[in-house]
Amino acid sequence: xxxxxxxxxxxxxxxxxxxxxxxxxxxxxxxxxxxxxxxxxxxxxxxxxxxxxxxxxxxxxxxxxxxxxxxxxxxxxxxxxxxxxxxxxxxxxxxxxxxxxxxxxxxxxxxxxxxxxxxxxxxxxxxxxxxxxxxxxxxxxxxxxxxxxxxxxxxxxxxxxxxxxxxxxxxxxxxxxxxxxxxxxxxxxxxxxxxxxxxxxxxxxxxxxxxxxxxxxxxxxxxxxxxxxxxxxxxxxxxxxxxxxxxxxxxxxxxxxxxxxxxxxxxxxxxxxxxxxxxxxxxxxxxxxxxxxxxxxxxxxxxxxxxxxxxxxxxxxxxxxxxxxxxxxxxxxxxxxxxxxxxxxxxxxxxxxxxxxxxxxxxxxxxxxxxxxxxxxxxxxxxxxxxxxxxxxxxxxxxxxxxxxxxxxxxxxxxxxxxxxxxxxxxxxxxxxxxxxxxxxxxxxxxxxxxxxxxxx
RNA sequence: GGUGGCGUGGGAGAGCGGCCGAAUCCAACAGCCUGCAAAGCUGUACAGCCCCCGGUUCAAAUCCGGGCGCCACCUCCA
Numbered sequence: 001x002x003x004x005x006x007x008x009x010x011x012x013x014x015x016x017x018x019x020x021x022x023x024x025x026x027x028x029x030x031x032x033x034x035x036x037x038x039x040x041x042x043x044x045x046x047x048x049x050x051x052x053x054x055x056x057x058x059x060x061x062x063x064x065x066x067x068x069x070x071x072x073x074x075x076x077x078x079x080x081x082x083x084x085x086x087x088x089x090x091x092x093x094x095x096x097x098x099x100x101x102x103x104x105x106x107x108x109x110x111x112x113x114x115x116x117x118x119x120x121x122x123x124x125x126x127x128x129x130x131x132x133x134x135x136x137x138x139x140x141x142x143x144x145x146x147x148x149x150x151x152x153x154x155x156x157x158x159x160x161x162x163x164x165x166x167x168x169x170x171x172x173x174x175x176x177x178x179x180x181x182x183x184x185x186x187x188x189x190x191x192x193x194x195x196x197x198x199x200x201x202x203x204x205x206x207x208x209x210x211x212x213x214x215x216x217x218x219x220x221x222x223x224x225x226x227x228x229x230x231x232x233x234x235x236x237x238x239x240x241x242x243x244x245x246x247x248x249x250x251x252x253x254x255x256x257x258x259x260x261x262x263x264x265x266x267x268x269x270x271x272x273x274x275x276x277x278x279x280x281x282x283x284x285x286x287x288x289x290x291x292x293x294x295x296x297x298x299x300x301x302x303x304x305x306x307x308x309x310x311x312x313x314x315x316x317x318x319x320x321x322x323x324x325x326x327x328x329x330x331x332x333x334x335x336x337x338x339x340x341x342x343x344x345x346x347x348x349x350x351x352x353x354x355x356x357x358x359x360x361x362x363x364x365x366x367x368x369x370x371x372x373x374x375x376x377x378x379x380x381x382x383x384x385x386x387x388x389x390x391x392x393x394x395x396x397x398x399x400x401x402x403x404x405x406x407x408x409x410x411x412x413x414x415x416x417x418x419x420x421x422x423x424x425x426x427x428x429x430x431x432x433x434x435x436x437x438x439x440x441x442x443x444x445x446x447x448x449x450x451x452x453x454x455x456x457x
Numbered sequence: 458g459g460u461g462g463c464g465u466g467g468g469a470g471a472g473c474g475g476c477c478g479a480a481u482c483c484a485a486c487a488g489c490c491u492g493c494a495a496a497g498c499u500g501u502a503c504a505g506c507c508c509c510c511g512g513u514u515c516a517a518a519u520c521c522g523g524g525c526g527c528c529a530c531c532u533c534c535a
Contacts, residue, residue, distance in 0.1 A: 226535030
């Protein structure tokens with residue numbers, strides 16, 4: 001079973017009981033008001049890999065990830081652009097999934113939308129008011145966090161300390177600065193829904209409680225997101241569930257930042273690169289490999305240099321596949337038991353991954369197999385080399401990286417390659433070199449394999 | 458003020474009590490291979506002790522105490 005660091009306990013522990021037939025995961029999804037950036041890409045890749053590891057080791061996974069399709073940012077953008085909130089949300093949800101598809105991120109098993117769960121949210125808020133733990137102000141309904149005994153569990157500090165450091169300066173009718181909005185009263189020109197406590201729209205923290213409990217049930221296995229969701233978002237989700245008398249997530253895991261220089265990449269610092277831009281100019285697998293090569297909880301430096309290094313590493317992997325004609329793995333998740341690869345290699349690989357998702361260590365295991373496969377091939381042991389290379393392909397497949405052994409070669413290039421082979425056969429080296437130069441000018445990398453020109457990009 | 462995290466070779470980044478004079482990837486250099494290359498392989502260099510000081514231990518990069526530096530969170534944020 002996969003073990004992960006649990007924010008609630010501070011320890012590394014299994015995310016589900018060993019024999020669990022289905023592992024349930026809830027990953028906080030995006031608010032769709034802009035293009036996804038590299039930080040989104042990283043957390044999405046991290047949890048995609050966690051899911052793939054579970055699938056690879058024979059577990060079923062129910063993977064729920066929401067779309068926040070109503071919030072201030074969406075409203076602002078819609079207002080600026082003179083179109084509806086629904087249009088803005090629909091556009092950026094589409095862009096979101098385009099990027100994720102490019103990254104080979106498996107689609108969630110369910111994608112709940114906040115706007116489809118307003119009725120349930122209204123019911124939850126009603127119950128919280130009935131219990132006296134939520135109260136009205138002149139602009140909405142708030143949760144009284146003092147009613148939640150262990151508030152601060154995820155933040156790692158008790159309520160009074162959180163309050164002491166609160167940077168919230170607005171003085172309003174809130175009983176505590178940490179009380180948070182469950183329901184925002186309707187304003188002119190903004191989308192709203194009817195509710196017994198007045199028309200309005202839900203606050204951000206309420207949707208995930210309702211959707212996760214609704215789809216996965218009480219006591220679901222794992223709730224994840226980026227570090228910054230730890231507090232207040234996850235704390236506040238949990239607070240509502242506790243105040244409602246529900247058992248919430250059993251395990252909380254959080255992934256680290258993408259850094260630019262020494263700073264967190266974020267919207268507010270305007271130092272972000274959109275995922276869409278990155279994917280337009282680089283192999284999506286390189287970004288996945290870059291993420292794989294660092295631990296998910298550590299900060300990750302993303303620069304032109306680190307991406308280029310990942311691309312170089314990826315090239316080496318594809319070279320192996322090309323050299324040994326490794327068949328391309330089918331799309332979708334890999335189940336290790338069905339591929340008949342070396343059990344020792346699998347065991348070392350899985351051990352690393354199940355130990356707090358140690359992808360760098362797992363990748364290091366694979367890298368040694370790459371060398372072994374090449375060495376076997378150099379020694380003329382084709383069969384042994386191919387078996388090793390296939391193991392490499394399968395293990396990388398678990399991480400969501402599929403090797404490519406082939407490149408589309410257009411007719412012109414194929415003709416040049418044929419001419420070059422003829423020149424080489426005639427030992428006309430200057431002509432052969434001229435043709436190689438021409439092919440390289442077309443963007444191909446030229447390699448001789450068994451006397452024949454081989455091309456790839 | 459509080460909380461969490463981080464500090465390992467040129468870069469990235471594992472290891473978290475002995476197998477570590479430190480994995481793996483990228484970059485560099487040399488050799489082999491090649492008509493020449495590329496790919497691949499092999500080797501070398503790069504961490505004289507893994508931020509500093511003190512301690513525990515037969516044994517510490519790994520544990521404890523104290524520093525220093527950096528990042529983040531306590532407001533929206535993945």
